[in-house]
Every structure is written in C-alpha cells, then in structure tokens.
Amino acid sequence: MQLSYQQITNLIELTVTTKDDSLGCDGCLELMDQFAQAELDGTTIPRALECVRIHIEQCKCCKDEYVALMIALREVQ
Ligand SMILES: [Zn+2]
Numbered sequence: 001m002q003l004s005y006q007q008i009t010n011l012i013e014l015t016v017t018t019k020d021d022s023l024g025c026d027g028c029l030e031l032m033d034q035f036a037q038a039e040l041d042g043t044t045i046p047r048a049l050e051c052v053r054i055h056i057e058q059c060k061c062c063k064d065e066y067v068a069l070m071i072a073l074r075e076v077q
Pocket residue numbers: 024025026028055059060061062
C-alpha cells in the first residue's frame with residue numbers, strides 16, 4: 001500500500017492531536033464557550049480549539065459541562 005504525502009501528513013496530525021491533551025480542565029473550560037459557539041454555528045473548528053474537543057472526549061466532567069452548555073446555548077438561540 002502506498003500512501004500519498006497528504007495521507008501521511010493526515011496520519012501524523014491525527015497521531016499528534018490524539019495524544020495532545022495538555023489542555024487540562026481549566027484551559028478546557030476557558031475555551032469551551034468559543035468551542036460550543038463554533039459547533040453551534042456549524043463553522044469549522046479552529047485549530048486552536050481542537051484541543052477542547054480532545055479534552056472533552058477524554059474527560060467526563062468537562063463533557064458534562066459541555067453538554068449542559070450546548071443545551072443552554074440552543075435554548076438561547
Ligand atoms: Zn476536564
């Protein structure tokens with residue numbers, strides 16, 4: 001199997017981002033508003049906010065927080 005340069009780059013990025021949960025709960029909560037808004041708007045998640053998604057997937061309390069925030073934001077709109 002031959003991988004194109006683009007596929008290899010994607011794979012590397014995937015590996016790097018998957019491991020990168022250096023955000024911590026405090027950092028996650030700080031960026032969560034922006035992340036939720038981007039999700040709500042259906043815009044592409046900025047690279048800077050990808051770490052929020054990664055953290056949420058791995059951290060149950062932040063995920064609960066995020067779900068609650070999304071519900072609240074949806075009601076406002
Ligand atoms: Zn957390």
